[in-house]
Amino acid sequence: MTTTAEPVVRYSPHKRRVNDLIHESLHPHLESEPIAFFCECPASRCFETVWLSAAEYESGRLGAHWTLRARGH
Numbered sequence: 001m002t003t004t005a006e007p008v009v010r011y012s013p014h015k016r017r018v019n020d021l022i023h024e025s026l027h028p029h030l031e032s033e034p035i036a037f038f039c040e041c042p043a044s045r046c047f048e049t050v051w052l053s054a055a056e057y058e059s060g061r062l063g064a065h066w067t068l069r070a071r072g073h
Helices: 013-026 053-061
Strands: 035-038 049-052
Touching: 013 035, 013 049, 035 053, 049 053
Parallel strands: none
Antiparallel strands: 035 049
């Protein structure tokens, strides 16, 4: 997992929405187990996965400039 301090516009809003839906649907069932989320880089052909627990995902979303990125993206 990597975090960035770039402006929030440097992510894919579609992938972020999918990640939010994944989190909403799996959170009650998989509190501490890893969940596969999509890399939110702006590349339209990137579908790399990033494994985080629901708690890690929620913690990251608290940061205004946090984006979920695969290593090297």
